[in-house]
Amino acid sequence: MKHTTPSDIERTSMEIISAELEARGIDPPPENAPIVRRVIHATADFDYARSLTFTPCAVERFTALLKTGIPIVTDTNMAKAGISSAALSRWGNEVFCFMSDPETARAAADGKTTRASVSMQLAARRFPNALFVIGNAPTALMALSALAAQGYRPAGIVGVPVGFVNVVESKEETLKLCQSLEIPGIFAMGRKGGSTVAAAICNALLYTASDMLDPSRRGWH
């Protein structure tokens, strides 16, 4: 194992991923390819090349929104921690997670709702316009659907919860919601997903919006 810089490693990794996608006969549309590659880079799991689903012009619409400095809301502090500070600083985006907010704990204390659900309601009250990046809780996606039925409009939804109960259905329903309301959405269909996948998609969108897809432009050290 010879010493290489992180940006060399990332470049080599992306070349390996591109070659293996080609060998598998998978050829994502050019605008989606950086997102697909970054998720595979974060998971080493090529299943995402088939499960990632984009609403029309999703990447173009997400990047245009990011360039307005729109706030980003996550459903876990872990996804929040995984989003690149350097990339966020380019357009002044801030990331918020209300899972540890005292109001969230209070409202979920009776057990009739989940903290993830309450944290989405808090975010919707606080931000008339925000991108939602959901990597863990299907109940967060379900809360966004309920808010949409009441007239709230998330600016965009990255929906990649992981798991075995209500996860597949929550992603299918929220994808349909995005399609019918013309909200840009990116979803990992099926059971797989997670906070690393959510952060990877968000980072790929930020890098695309900031011309930082080339790792040497990100000032690794």
Place this chain on the structure above:
Amino acid sequence: MKHTTPSDIERTSMEIISAELEARGIDPPPENAPIVRRVIHATADFDYARSLTFTPCAVERFTALLKTGIPIVTDTNMAKAGISSAALSRWGNEVFCFMSDPETARAAADGKTTRASVSMQLAARRFPNALFVIGNAPTALMALSALAAQGYRPAGIVGVPVGFVNVVESKEETLKLCQSLEIPGIFAMGRKGGSTVAAAICNALLYTASDMLDPSRRGWH
């Protein structure tokens, strides 16, 4: 999708995972099963049932160490954010990540080493005894190997970096190191891993050490 509490969802998920492991003819040793199940719960990826590798009595040794209140060092703030505060509080363990430490940035500024590597050296200087939970950087594992060659002894290593360059080799080498020095180790062999996997293993060990494997004992709300 009916409303269920997070602890109901977790219990149902674990039942589904156990049933699907059985259907695949995979039967992990009882002491390792809670760790295997929790990683699958965090990823929905059954590949981990085969790739997770444990040194002899690893779970017993890790849980005994956790009960002493030993500090935990991660290679990402993301893995740190994913480790359960409730579980940490049981034995007073604290989690440290030195990736954003100013000294790490300074020492890695010349590009001759990585921040992950420097952050391990900092941790080794600070803690004569610590558990290392590595979910991202193969260079962090390589730094631990180099420190071991100089006489430093990590108390235990969870080694689950993800990726395409040096990852497979770094895990194989560190597993061998653990075997020869009798350091308890848990590794995800192959390319797959990540911060969610690292946090899931650490949480499963903490839950085992704290009799919190039953989610209703963790006071979800």
